[in-house]
Amino acid sequence: MKTKLFAWVDRRTGAEAIIKSQLTEYPAPKNLNWMWVFGAIAMFVLILQIVTGIFLAMYYKPSAELTAGGFSVAFDSVERIMRDVNFGWLLRYVHAVGASMFFLVVYIHMGRGMYYGSYKEPRELIWIMGVVILLIMQGAAFFGYLLPWGQMSFWGATVITNLFGAVPVLGDLIGQLLMGGFSVGDPTLNRFFSLHYLFPLLLGAIGGGHMHALHPVHSNNPDGIDLDQNDPKNVVMFHPYVTMKDAFAVSAFLMLYMYIVFFNPQMGGYFIEVDNYLPADPLQTPAHIAPVWYLTPWYTILRVFEVKLVGIAFMGASLAILFVYPFLDRSPVRSARYRPVYQGMVIMFFIDVIVLGYCGHTTTTEATKIAGTIATFYYFAFFLALPFLPKFEKTKALPEGV
Amino acid sequence: MKLKSILLSAAACVAMLTSGLAFASGGGMVFKHADTDVTSQAQLLRGLTVFTDTCMGCHSAKYITYKGLMDYPELGISRAMADEFRGDNALSSGLHTELAPEDAVESYGKVPPDLSLVVPGRRGGVDYIYSLLTGYAHDESGRVDDGNYNTYFPGNRTAMPDPLGWLDHDAEDTAELEQQAHDVSAFLEFIADPHQNTRRDLGVYVMGFLLLLTLVLFLLKREVWKDVH
Amino acid sequence: MTDQTDHSRRNFLYVAAGGLGAVAGAATAVPFLGSMLPAADTLAAATTEFDVATVAVGQMVVITWQGKPVFVTHRTPELLAQLDGQDDQLKDPNSESIEAVSAEWMKTAEQRKTRSIKPEYLIAIASCTHLGCIPLYKPSKGRTEWGDSVPSDWQGGWHCPCHNSLYDLSARVVKGSPAPDNLHVMPYKYTGDTTVVIG
Numbered sequence: 053m054k055t056k057l058f059a060w061v062d063r064r065t066g067a068e069a070i071i072k073s074q075l076t077e078y079p080a081p082k083n084l085n086w087m088w089v090f091g092a093i094a095m096f097v098l099i100l101q102i103v104t105g106i107f108l109a110m111y112y113k114p115s116a117e118l119t120a121g122g123f124s125v126a127f128d129s130v131e132r133i134m135r136d137v138n139f140g141w142l143l144r145y146v147h148a149v150g151a152s153m154f155f156l157v158v159y160i161h162m163g164r165g166m167y168y169g170s171y172k173e174p175r176e177l178i179w180i181m182g183v184v185i186l187l188i189m190q191g192a193a194f195f196g197y198l199l200p201w202g203q204m205s206f207w208g209a210t211v212i213t214n215l216f217g218a219v220p221v222l223g224d225l226i227g228q229l230l231m232g233g234f235s236v237g238d239p240t241l242n243r244f245f246s247l248h249y250l251f252p253l254l255l256g257a258i259g260g261g262h263m264h265a266l267h268p269v270h271s272n273n274p275d276g277i278d279l280d281q282n283d284p285k286n287v288v289m290f291h292p293y294v295t296m297k298d299a300f301a302v303s304a305f306l307m308l309y310m311y312i313v314f315f316n317p318q319m320g321g322y323f324i325e326v327d328n329y330l331p332a333d334p335l336q337t338p339a340h341i342a343p344v345w346y347l348t349p350w351y352t353i354l355r356v357f358e359v360k361l362v363g364i365a366f367m368g369a370s371l372a373i374l375f376v377y378p379f380l381d382r383s384p385v386r387s388a389r390y391r392p393v394y395q396g397m398v399i400m401f402f403i404d405v406i407v408l409g410y411c412g413h414t415t416t417t418e419a420t421k422i423a424g425t426i427a428t429f430y431y432f433a434f435f436l437a438l439p440f441l442p443k444f445e446k447t448k449a450l451p452e453g454v
Numbered sequence: 455m456k457l458k459s460i461l462l463s464a465a466a467c468v469a470m471l472t473s474g475l476a477f478a479s480g481g482g483m484v485f486k487h488a489d490t491d492v493t494s495q496a497q498l499l500r501g502l503t504v505f506t507d508t509c510m511g512c513h514s515a516k517y518i519t520y521k522g523l524m525d526y527p528e529l530g531i532s533r534a535m536a537d538e539f540r541g542d543n544a545l546s547s548g549l550h551t552e553l554a555p556e557d558a559v560e561s562y563g564k565v566p567p568d569l570s571l572v573v574p575g576r577r578g579g580v581d582y583i584y585s586l587l588t589g590y591a592h593d594e595s596g597r598v599d600d601g602n603y604n605t606y607f608p609g610n611r612t613a614m615p616d617p618l619g620w621l622d623h624d625a626e627d628t629a630e631l632e633q634q635a636h637d638v639s640a641f642l643e644f645i646a647d648p649h650q651n652t653r654r655d656l657g658v659y660v661m662g663f664l665l666l667l668t669l670v671l672f673l674l675k676r677e678v679w680k681d682v683h
Numbered sequence: 684m685t686d687q688t689d690h691s692r693r694n695f696l697y698v699a700a701g702g703l704g705a706v707a708g709a710a711t712a713v714p715f716l717g718s719m720l721p722a723a724d725t726l727a728a729a730t731t732e733f734d735v736a737t738v739a740v741g742q743m744v745v746i747t748w749q750g751k752p753v754f755v756t757h758r759t760p761e762l763l764a765q766l767d768g769q770d771d772q773l774k775d776p777n778s779e780s781i782e783a784v785s786a787e788w789m790k791t792a793e794q795r796k797t798r799s800i801k802p803e804y805l806i807a808i809a810s811c812t813h814l815g816c817i818p819l820y821k822p823s824k825g826r827t828e829w830g831d832s833v834p835s836d837w838q839g840g841w842h843c844p845c846h847n848s849l850y851d852l853s854a855r856v857v858k859g860s861p862a863p864d865n866l867h868v869m870p871y872k873y874t875g876d877t878t879v880v881i882g
Contacts, residue, residue: 110718123516135649136723138722139713139715140722141653142653142656143714143715288682299671300668300674306664306668311657311661313657314653314657314661315654329571525723546724546728666703667703667707670699674693674700677692
């Protein structure tokens, strides 16, 4: 079957061995369900974001210099992309909607890992790299949101940089490092553009590590059991079985994604916020300021505490605790299918995050404040209860094979 | 075109869902429905006339150029009309008002906002614009002067004095004024995203193609997985 | 179902999926590559309007069109007379070598000689066809004004300082120059008595 050209390349690169080890002879559990497709979809969205970003950067200009009507060079360049650049509107909507879709997919991917215990021994490092990816994604999204230099861009960046400014002793220094000045301004925009270009490349690299780390330990499975990877009763080869399944999943996902891009790109102000159609005005804060939906759970944790510094500490802790999650959970059983208590807890946790997200999005009322406080409490309680769980959780018997 | 109708009905379902979301982000205010059709050249051209005759007295739309008025097929005005509108301005110039910002501040207390992106830039979108234009009323508490009181403006006190003359208009003019408000709302909706009709047209083909691709990949996946189990 | 039919169904689906995937890939390339073409506002700036009456008699100015320098020369009858009788010294006296040196309006022999719609106004792209330098305008005959930068029998025209290419007063390249072609001309039209729209 080998063509001469392939043989030539293979002799110099070992391509055939790579293809075998990664695709045609790489075993994947036979019983993976549809929740296992979101990793592939996330990779697809990342690539699409990088490619659209490269093309958008050919026209985008990171300058806060004012132009007629209170707009700026940056805002004008975005509108030029939307109006004058051939298919610029398509590239920009794919990129802007893509940010939300990327988070949606990654959150589902994380939820799958949590439910089926994919973070547990021996896959702790994969989970930890995933958390690093999440943090870099949040950074990339935050930097990217500043670029259109709209009202939400400006005030979102102002609020977040002020957060870091509240860190004791080093606050002012960190604030100035981020902003390159004493408030969000032209230097901030320039460095955010530079970092917005850098971070996705980091994502690519760490994403590669995330996948590479999967190879020695192999994929988890819905039963969370150890499988003999050489037994054809347990596994199928990655190609063509998983590749074709992923290809179908990506295509189905694209239908949702492209529907939004072509028919509802602002998503009622959830994906592109209403206030970001107004040019940045350093002298006037929008009446209602909230981060984009994918950051609102953390925003709620920040807001429920009266003391600013405590809020920041808890928001930091809510992300940091994800790193130690694999070590807090000491149960020998992985999948929630066989852990009745954990199953209830983790489903509650998913609902909890949605509640946190909702509270962070709406204007604060007495009700959302109480809900936010309870949800924040549960967020931490979930993780902190894990070490004690094996003492009283009666796990169900695990199946022998798939 | 069975495929198209299936797609459209699927689209309608999602649209209903998402318009619910849109309402949720509208801040609770219920607006009057703007009857706009951004594919209607007649309505857009009527809206353009209202815009140039009335709005442009104070407002600009800098992202729409005179050349754009000629080039967008939905508007497609003639070179002669564009020349008439633009006066001494270059074809590549945006629609700028003649009102100087300093004069505006003196007369109205603030600089009137650019209207290029006013529709996506306001909660309630095009319905808000229509409601605002036909929302002038007498303040029953008497705190806000006539012409500055608007039912739909957040806080009710607007610096924009009743542009269409809605307040105390004669009953027989109601239909005419409402039509003007609908038309100019449509125009503003169009210029905020002048490729929106192309986008939706192209979207139908993209969705059709993706449906086919997904179907084939589904059959392929099922075929490949046949030998497992 | 036999193994045979089973296989053909699978192969058909592979080919169909591959084909659709290729279509998707090609269709996706269109907006990406399309976005790299000149944008609408750049295209709108692709024409330049210029009043040739602003060029004094006998003088030349350099204007820009699509970001490129363009010569607009106002030739006197004397300068036009200098065009005659030297065809044997020119590489391409009738501007026929390549498309870019000719224009739709070059119909008569006279227009091929003057390379202009109105004989007195020559409009040509100011890039030497050798390597793109901007030639210097040296209209008068002989070496009086120009020293030995031009040959002793100089008939007036342009001299490129980079590699000594020579052009006559219709911007036609002189034999022996490293430049292969006459200076390029572009489509333009008179919209008024002296108003030209270039491009």
